[in-house]
Amino acid sequence: MGTAIAVIAAVLVLSVIGAAFWWSDQESRASALDAETLCPETTGPLAMTAILLDLTDPLSPAQHAQLLARIDKEISDAARGTQFTLGVVSEDPTRWGATPPLCKPQDPASANRLTQNERLIAKRYESDFHGPLRNRLLAMVSATGANRSPIMESLQALVAETPGFVTFTGPRRIILVTDLLQHSDALSFYRGGTWDSFRASSGFQRLSRTLDSAEIGIYQVPRPTEGVKDPAILEDFWIRYFERQGAHVPVVTRLGDL
Structure with a gap:
C-alpha cells in the first residue's frame, strides 16, 4: 500500500x-516579441496609434513642453501591444510617410514583483521603446519653414505607410499636432477654401475612406495669424472631413501659451 x-x-x-x-x-x-518592432509575435499589434506632426512654424517653449508632456501621456495611457508610428506634414512629398513601427512592450508599472524583474523590465522599456520613440519625436518636432501645408495629403501618406493600419480591425487612433491650416493645390484656407468649395472640386473625388471607427485627437497649435477670418470654417471642415472618412468626431485640445 x-x-x-x-x-x-x-x-x-x-x-x-x-x-x-x-x-x-x-x-x-x-x-514573445518581434525583435525589431517589439510587437507580439503571435497576434501582431493589439492597437495602433499614428501621430502626424504639422510643425512648419516654430512652437513656443511653453507649447513645446506641453506637446511633449501630452504625447508622453498618450504613450503612457496606451495599452500594451499598441503600435506607434510618426509622420510629418511637409511641402516635400519625399518626407511623407511613417517611421518604422514600434509596439509598446510591458512597462514596469505592470510588472509582477514576485515573478518578474521590475528593474530589468524598466530598462528594456526605456532603451528599446520609449527612448527611441521619444528621440524620433524630438527630431521631428522642429520647424523647417514651408510655403505649403498639405495636411490631408501627409495624413493619408502616414496611414498608407503604417504597416497594417488601413485593414486593422482593432482600436485605431490618429493624433494630429497642427494649426489645421490646410494649404495645398487640393484646398487652401488661405485662398478662402471651405468644405463646400472642396466638395465641389475635383479633389473631393480623391478623398479616401481609411479611418473607419478611428479615434481622432487634435492638439491644435494656435498661430498669431490663423489665416482665416472665421475659425468656425476650420472646425466645420475638419469635422466633415473626418466624418467622411468614417472616423469619430475629433477631440480638439489647444496648445496655448498664455
Missing part, C-alpha cells in the same frame, strides 16, 4: 511539474 501511495504521489508531482513547464512555455510564447 505504501509503495502504491508513493508511486501515485510521484506521478502527481511529475504532473504538477509538467503542467508548470507547459504553462511557462505557453506564457513565454504568448509574450
Whole structure:
C-alpha cells in the first residue's frame, strides 16, 4: 500500500511539474516579441496609434513642453501591444510617410514583483521603446519653414505607410499636432477654401475612406495669424472631413501659451 501511495504521489508531482513547464512555455510564447518592432509575435499589434506632426512654424517653449508632456501621456495611457508610428506634414512629398513601427512592450508599472524583474523590465522599456520613440519625436518636432501645408495629403501618406493600419480591425487612433491650416493645390484656407468649395472640386473625388471607427485627437497649435477670418470654417471642415472618412468626431485640445 505504501509503495502504491508513493508511486501515485510521484506521478502527481511529475504532473504538477509538467503542467508548470507547459504553462511557462505557453506564457513565454504568448509574450514573445518581434525583435525589431517589439510587437507580439503571435497576434501582431493589439492597437495602433499614428501621430502626424504639422510643425512648419516654430512652437513656443511653453507649447513645446506641453506637446511633449501630452504625447508622453498618450504613450503612457496606451495599452500594451499598441503600435506607434510618426509622420510629418511637409511641402516635400519625399518626407511623407511613417517611421518604422514600434509596439509598446510591458512597462514596469505592470510588472509582477514576485515573478518578474521590475528593474530589468524598466530598462528594456526605456532603451528599446520609449527612448527611441521619444528621440524620433524630438527630431521631428522642429520647424523647417514651408510655403505649403498639405495636411490631408501627409495624413493619408502616414496611414498608407503604417504597416497594417488601413485593414486593422482593432482600436485605431490618429493624433494630429497642427494649426489645421490646410494649404495645398487640393484646398487652401488661405485662398478662402471651405468644405463646400472642396466638395465641389475635383479633389473631393480623391478623398479616401481609411479611418473607419478611428479615434481622432487634435492638439491644435494656435498661430498669431490663423489665416482665416472665421475659425468656425476650420472646425466645420475638419469635422466633415473626418466624418467622411468614417472616423469619430475629433477631440480638439489647444496648445496655448498664455
